[in-house]
Amino acid sequence: MSARERLLDFMKNKAYRPMTRAELFSHFNISKDEQRVMKRVLRSLEKEGLIYQNNKGCFGLPEKMDLIAGRLQGNQKGFAFLIPDDPAKEDVFIGSSNMNGAMHNDKVFVRVLPHVKGKRQEGEVVHIIEHANTRIVGNFERSKYFGFVVPDNKRIFYDLFIPREEINGAKQAQKVVAEVTRWPDKKRNPEGKIVEILGFKEEAGVDIEAIIRQLDLPQGFPEGVIQELADISEVIDTAELENRHDLRGLSMFTIDGADAKDLDDAVSLEDLGRGRFRLGVHIADVSHYVREGSDLDKEALNRGTSIYLVDRVIPMLPPKLSNGICSLNPGEDRLTMSVFITYQLEPLKIINSEILPSIIRTNYRLTYREVNDILLNDDQELIAKYDNIIGQLRMMNELRSKIKRERFSSGSVNFDFPEARVILDEQGKPTAIEKRSHGTAEQLIEEFMIAANRVVAEEMSWREIPFIYRVHDRPDNDRLLEFNEFIHNFGYHLKGVDNEIHPRALQDLLESVRDKPEERVINTMLLRSMKQAVYSPYNIGHFGLSIEYYSHFTSPIRRYPDLMIHRIIKEVISKGQLSKKRIKSLEERLNTVAEHSSLQERRAMEAERDSVELKKIEFMKDKIGREYEGIINGVTNFGLFVELDNTVEGLVHVENLKDDYYHYNDKQHCLIGESTRKVYRFGDRVTVKVDKVNPDERELDFVLAED
Incomplete structure (x- = not known):
């Protein structure tokens, strides 16, 4: 049995209590010459998320400490979801106040907060195992004494602070690569230094080079x-x-x-x-x-x-x-x-x-x-x-x-x-x-x-x-319940949603909406309700393919x-x-x-x-004022997302709905006019006019043509 197996087996024992490194050395009779190897094993297990060292320096299994290891999937609004390493576990919502300096794609330990009935599982980041974003690509904004890099990846919702001595020749509105030198916390943005200037944003090829740098991959082979x-x-x-x-x-x-x-x-x-x-x-x-x-x-x-x-x-x-x-x-x-x-x-x-x-x-x-x-x-x-x-x-x-x-x-x-x-x-x-x-x-x-x-x-x-294995876990039940509530608006109902739903029920639904006006929106909402497929050495089957x-x-x-x-x-x-x-x-x-x-x-x-998406928006730059047919494929309290027949997506801001004051109904996922009771919902076809195009921010604004 290897050292890591012995450690894990020992910690899985019901009688085990969290121990310090010295206590573990003593228990396993580790000599001074062997301690370096044991330290390396402990570091490796912690990096894999298999053990956790608490603030008292004691090691134990995460599950025994009510912790879940996984990767964060950030959102530009400041919150994130933990995607657990164990694909059988539910995703955990992490509010912006509970990120504790973690960023998109970081590997973390999360403690699940007391569950409120009717709401999805929420948690708090308690430890960052591994930072994923050592370099950030974005637009440089300079002031007299310092600067900021605004990330191209909107899932990284922190701007990176650049001290004056670390600007290194970057100019306003240039696309740059910055290296993180200090990680964020609750009160402070991350800090960094400029390590590469890609060029001004409008220069040919700079946009795609920025995406390549964002992957942090070498241009050639070693x-x-x-x-x-x-x-x-x-x-x-x-x-x-x-x-x-x-x-x-x-x-x-x-x-x-x-x-x-x-x-x-x-x-x-x-x-x-x-x-x-x-x-x-x-x-x-x-x-x-x-x-x-x-x-x-x-x-x-x-x-x-x-x-x-x-x-x-x-x-x-x-x-x-x-x-x-x-x-x-x-x-x-x-x-x-x-x-x-x-x-x-x-x-x-x-x-x-x-x-x-x-x-x-x-x-x-x-x-x-x-x-x-x-x-x-x-x-x-x-x-x-x-x-x-x-x-x-x-x-x-x-x-x-x-x-x-x-x-x-x-x-x-x-x-x-x-x-x-x-x-x-x-x-x-x-x-x-x-x-x-x-x-x-x-x-x-x-x-x-x-x-x-x-x-x-x-x-x-x-x-x-x-x-x-390529595994795909079944959807979280609360997401399916939300989805089932949503499709009630179209007269549909999922069978077995209160128990362990079979993928056949989802396929039956997709078949029933085929070639109907609501097909696109129901497909989209169902896809958002499902988990991502991942790679794993543990086989739990593939839910989406209904394959064991x-x-x-x-x-x-x-x-x-x-x-x-x-x-x-x-x-x-x-x-x-x-x-x-x-x-x-x-x-x-x-x-x-x-x-x-x-x-x-x-x-x-x-x-x-x-x-x-970048090239789609660039394609629309010379089309301001043109009208297009589209379908509403997203509704929020700040507006309507409309997808054109050519797959380009833009936003109709709620303040540009001029005929009334509109309020968001989160149950029905629609905007309802205060006086007219006019409703804009998923799947509605609308005619829009291209209003503003901003490739730098990857934003495309529409207004409704009838307004």
């Missing part, structure tokens, strides 16, 4: 990574084929977006006769090239994920791997991990499955648009071009349809929100906004990837192997958890079982990897969303 890359051959060693299944004679292809360069998945389908088909999902074997503990591996873990900004990709792995030897380009031999699933079509069921290391050679690189045109539009030119795989494609589509139907019948929740793609010119200026469709081809790949992810997770769970076992296996080029579990799977396949030493090593490491990957995923999502 020298150690470059050196390791040079040693990676782009020719596959023939000796490697001895340990792999040779699938180069199997017909298969990739289906991706037209501009994709990192092709990490290919699919195949074989007709076995008697109504049985063998689906193959073939994933780039990145782990063969990125060895555990190497500089490449450390950098990939640090980044956690590839980030897809509006005008560029910040890859998790260098292009030599992501776009080269690991990309499943047509006609080229590639090392892969293959998942085969044999289906019986009528009725649909899985007969068997297997996971194996392989070598493949894809036949074609198809795009989503091509596959949609073949399957939906019967495009004769494309059918002639891909004549030898048309039957395979059509059979895949039939299998897709059956898998999707079976998944939804089990209760999988499907949100169908349109995605927007902003088209930029060579100078980075937005010229158009296109809606991305989630067509048949996109669904085909999605269903096959979900199927492979399920098989992998179930296999490793059955083997009781330390693993990283789920993982992320299919994108190791751009997601670190996928890369990590590829290694584990290969070890299990080659050795049959893992050694006790390896199991302990994984158990000690996976929690940290899962938590870091979840954090990096959230940061990437924020950056991707920010880059798109």
Whole structure:
């Protein structure tokens, strides 16, 4: 048993009382020479949120001290939610007066406050385990003797104070990077110094560079990574084929977006006769090239994920791997991990499955648009071009349809929100906004990837192997009760909301509002009521997909958890079982990897969303005075949020509703006129006029056209 396991087991004992470091040394008979190691173990456990040191210097388990460890998700209004490390625990609301100097994304211990019936769980930050925002990007505002940096990330609701001697040449209205030198408390803003000047806000490219700096990622790869890359051959060693299944004679292809360069998945389908088909999902074997503990591996873990900004990709792995030897380009031999699933079509069921290391050679690189045109539009030119795989494609589509139907019948929740793609010119200026469709081809790949992810997770769970799962906990009951109260306004009701609701009830609701005026608003409010999916070494299932076992296996080029579990799977396949030493090593490491990957995923999502929203607002700069149709997708006491048909969102301030005094009804989520009793609510269609556009503050103001 390792030192950390012995410590945790000891603290879990009912008779344990919090002890000081010296008392723990004495209990375990730790010699002076061993004390440094023990101190390191204690620090590691505290950083992971597994133990807590109180103000008397005594160590104990957080749960025994009524504490919860987790990450803060800030709000620009000054409050936050604790997202617990334990995905089975409810989120905790943290009011602005209880933040105690903590900031967005900080890892903290929170003490839950006495619960008031009918209100959601609230808490207070009692200790900051780890500060997440060591550098802050924003606009510099200078006065005579000091300055402030106003963060671009509005979830960081403190302005950063800059003493005069730390301004370092920054000028008014420049975009800067500041390093935090003193953390905030109840009475004082954080303090910092300017470490980089990106340029004036209106200069080309500064806006996106600011978002990149906000991620705190290096622009290039370290020298150690470059050196390791040079040693990676782009020719596959023939000796490697001895340990792999040779699938180069199997017909298969990739289906991706037209501009994709990192092709990490290919699919195949074989007709076995008697109504049985063998689906193959073939994933780039990145782990063969990125060895555990190497500089490449450390950098990939640090980044956690590839980030897809509006005008560029910040890859998790260098292009030599992501776009080269690991990309499943047509006609080229590639090392892969293959998942085969044999289906019986009528009725649909899985007969068997297997996971194996392989070598493949894809036949074609198809795009989503091509596959949609073949399957939906019967495009004769494309059918002639891909004549030898048309039957395979059509059979895949039939299998897709059956898998999707079976998944939804089990209760999988499907949100169908349109995605927007902003088209930029060579100078980075937005010229158009296109809606991305989630067509048949996109669904085909999605269903096959979900199927492979399920098989992998179930296999490793059955083997009781330390693993990283993709988990999604059920929504907090108070949020569902609020949501149920909201949909009463539209004549709907959720079944089972007073007990443990099944995701099938949520999908039934989404089906019942499909193509109705209230569809968008109910989808939006339900999504806000649900928790975020995260990575975890503890499997609690995936509520949204209504799946007991789920993982992320299919994108190791751009997601670190996928890369990590590829290694584990290969070890299990080659050795049959893992050694006790390896199991302990994984158990000690996976929690940290899962938590870091979840954090990096959230940061990437924020950056991707920010880059798109920034360019959307910039797109509207020359459209002041124009009228647009839109739908109300948010109602607050200060106004109405309206989303245009092109997905651009803006605010109609309540003071600009000129025909009456309007009051906010929090039960019905609407504004009601005092005299006219006119109502503005979620889902109403309105005509608005563009009034003000402020890209610096990322604000877009509308007025109602009829006013």
